[in-house]
Amino acid sequence: xxxxxxxxxxxxxxxxxxxxxxxxxxxxxxxxxxxxxxxxxxxxxxxxxxxxxxxxxxxxxxxxxxxxxxxxxxxxxxxxxxxxxxxxxxxxxxxxxxxxxxxxxxxxxxxxxxxxxxxxxxxxxxxxxxxxxxxxxxxxxxxxxxxxxxxxxxxxxxxxxxxxxxxxxxxxxxxxxxxxxxxxxxxxxxxxxxxxxxxxxxxxxxxxxxxxxxxxxxxx
Amino acid sequence: xxxxxxxxxxxxxxxxxxxxxxxxxxxxxxxxxxxxxxxxxxxxxxxxxxxxxxxxxxxxxxxxxxxxxxxxxxxxxxxxxxxxxxxxxxxxxxxxxxxxxxxxxxxxxxxxxxxxxxxxxxxxxxxxxxxxxxxxxxxxxxxxxxxxxxxxxxxxxxxxxxxxxxxxxxxxxxxxxxxxxxxxxxxxxxxxxxxxxxxxxxxxxxxxxxxxxxxxxxxx
DNA sequence: CGGCACCTTGAGTATCCTCAAGAGAGGTGG
DNA sequence: CCACCTCTCTTGAGGATACTCAAGGTGCCG
Numbered sequence: 001x002x003x004x005x006x007x008x009x010x011x012x013x014x015x016x017x018x019x020x021x022x023x024x025x026x027x028x029x030x031x032x033x034x035x036x037x038x039x040x041x042x043x044x045x046x047x048x049x050x051x052x053x054x055x056x057x058x059x060x061x062x063x064x065x066x067x068x069x070x071x072x073x074x075x076x077x078x079x080x081x082x083x084x085x086x087x088x089x090x091x092x093x094x095x096x097x098x099x100x101x102x103x104x105x106x107x108x109x110x111x112x113x114x115x116x117x118x119x120x121x122x123x124x125x126x127x128x129x130x131x132x133x134x135x136x137x138x139x140x141x142x143x144x145x146x147x148x149x150x151x152x153x154x155x156x157x158x159x160x161x162x163x164x165x166x167x168x169x170x171x172x173x174x175x176x177x178x179x180x181x182x183x184x185x186x187x188x189x190x191x192x193x194x195x196x197x198x199x200x201x202x203x204x205x206x207x208x209x210x211x212x213x214x215x216x217x218x219x220x
Numbered sequence: 221x222x223x224x225x226x227x228x229x230x231x232x233x234x235x236x237x238x239x240x241x242x243x244x245x246x247x248x249x250x251x252x253x254x255x256x257x258x259x260x261x262x263x264x265x266x267x268x269x270x271x272x273x274x275x276x277x278x279x280x281x282x283x284x285x286x287x288x289x290x291x292x293x294x295x296x297x298x299x300x301x302x303x304x305x306x307x308x309x310x311x312x313x314x315x316x317x318x319x320x321x322x323x324x325x326x327x328x329x330x331x332x333x334x335x336x337x338x339x340x341x342x343x344x345x346x347x348x349x350x351x352x353x354x355x356x357x358x359x360x361x362x363x364x365x366x367x368x369x370x371x372x373x374x375x376x377x378x379x380x381x382x383x384x385x386x387x388x389x390x391x392x393x394x395x396x397x398x399x400x401x402x403x404x405x406x407x408x409x410x411x412x413x414x415x416x417x418x419x420x421x422x423x424x425x426x427x428x429x430x431x432x433x434x435x436x437x438x439x440x
Numbered sequence: 441c442g443g444c445a446c447c448t449t450g451a452g453t454a455t456c457c458t459c460a461a462g463a464g465a466g467g468t469g470g
Numbered sequence: 471c472c473a474c475c476t477c478t479c480t481t482g483a484g485g486a487t488a489c490t491c492a493a494g495g496t497g498c499c500g
Contacts, residue, residue, distance in 0.1 A: 069362045091354065119339070126343075131306060134353050138283050172480095177361075184479095184481085186479095187479060190480095220285050391447090392446075392447060401489090403447080404490085407449080424447060424448090424497085443499090445497090446497085447495080448496085451490105456488095460484105461480105462479105464478085465476100465478080466475105466476090467476085468475080469474085
């Protein structure tokens with residue numbers, strides 16, 4: 001982890017309350033960490049001895065091909081847990097989309113076989129990641145540009161929890177690298193959606209969903 | 221599960237020895253099951269109360285979009301475990317590629333919290349699936365047709381374990397639906413590979429890799 | 441030997457990408 | 471407070487890749 005730059009602040013206990021103890025919530029007993037926009041939290045190939053939970057802000061998890069092409073594997077929003085790995089090393093790089101607050105826990109603490117509850121929560125998070133990855137693969141393999149975008153918007157609307165008014169934490173390039181398109185195609189398709197009256201763009205990070213029903217049907 | 225057709229035979233104990241107890245092997249104490257080609261093992265949405273392991277043969281796991289487009293999520297070969305889910309239901313359909321022998325275990329037996337060893341093996345299998353799904357997403361999102369195919373061939377060569385001589389258990393259509401292309405593009409690209417001397421096709425299921433080095437470089 | 445399923449090949453086209461330029465928004469400094 | 475600068479997003483024109491539709495081969499099985 002390259003967290004030793006000036007922008008990272010670590011604070012000791014106590015951990016700020018993130019959310020009331022949900023079933024699959026990981027109550028990370030660890031330190032709080034602030035990360036500024038675009039800063040790396042961990043890199044592909046680095047030892048995976050910590051697990052993270054987003055408290056505030058958002059992050060992107062991605063992999064690079066040899067020639068620089070980037071595939072964003074997932075975005076993590078407040079409440080989401082990331083950094084769980086099978087092997088010793090991280091298989092993706094994770095960076096902050098915006099200024100972000102995280103809670104960190106040592107992996108060994110969580111993997112502790114004595115704590116059945118913690119294990120189950122870890123299990124749920126990992127399986128959730130698997131589900132999302134499989135859904136993602138279906139989108140990337142078989143859907144058209146507008147289907148991908150509709151899918152993305154519907155998913156983000158559900159996860160951001162702000163009803164039909166979205167404040168996207170990521171750039172057009174991030175969206176493009178997530179759904180496997182170019183930034184130009186993303187932009188054009190969003191414009192089309194606006195022309196069709198499906199959405200309303202108010203500043204490029206702000207999306208109002210006007211016809212959620214129609215948009216959902218577009219997901220195929 | 222639609223396993224009550226005439227082609228399915230169930231046999232009671234004992235379970236045939238599948239492989240010596242590897243670290244992440246699941247020694248499924250359960251019944252052995254034979255499934256014939258193209259037969260469904262379980263369907264999307266059905267209750268996921270069993271976990272399966274391939275003994276002989278191969279299966280495809282896939283999801284269908286509303287209009288019939290099919291995305292194959294993964295192929296499972298001898299030694300592979302499938303059917304592990306977070307929720308109560310299966311999220312994919314699984315069918316036999318060829319005549320296949322499976323071992324089945326009740327999920328509850330495996331999820332038993334007393335058995336730390338079994339839990340760890342289950343964990344490893346699930347995380348392996350996550351890794352494969354993430355790799356798959358990168359392929360589907362960012363790679364060209366020839367990169368996808370090269371990747372597929374290299375992966376299958378490693379998993380089938382027959383060195384440079386592959387006997388593919390799946391059809392061109394299956395390959396296409398796995399790497400997100402049409403059957404025609406798969407066929408054309410394979411022909412190209414043969415023209416370039418990278419592979420040699422001897423009957424359409426039989427592939428000889430002639431230049432593994434070059435093929436690996438093509439994966440990007 | 442014939443039939444059928446699967447695979448290959450071809451021609452034309454659609455979708456998305458590339459390259460290029462212009463517009464908008466947000467932030468900084470005068 | 472306004473002007474400017476930069477970064478990001480949008481829009482356009484042209485082109486490449488992969489898709490669609492169609493026909494012809496190949497191999498496998500009865």
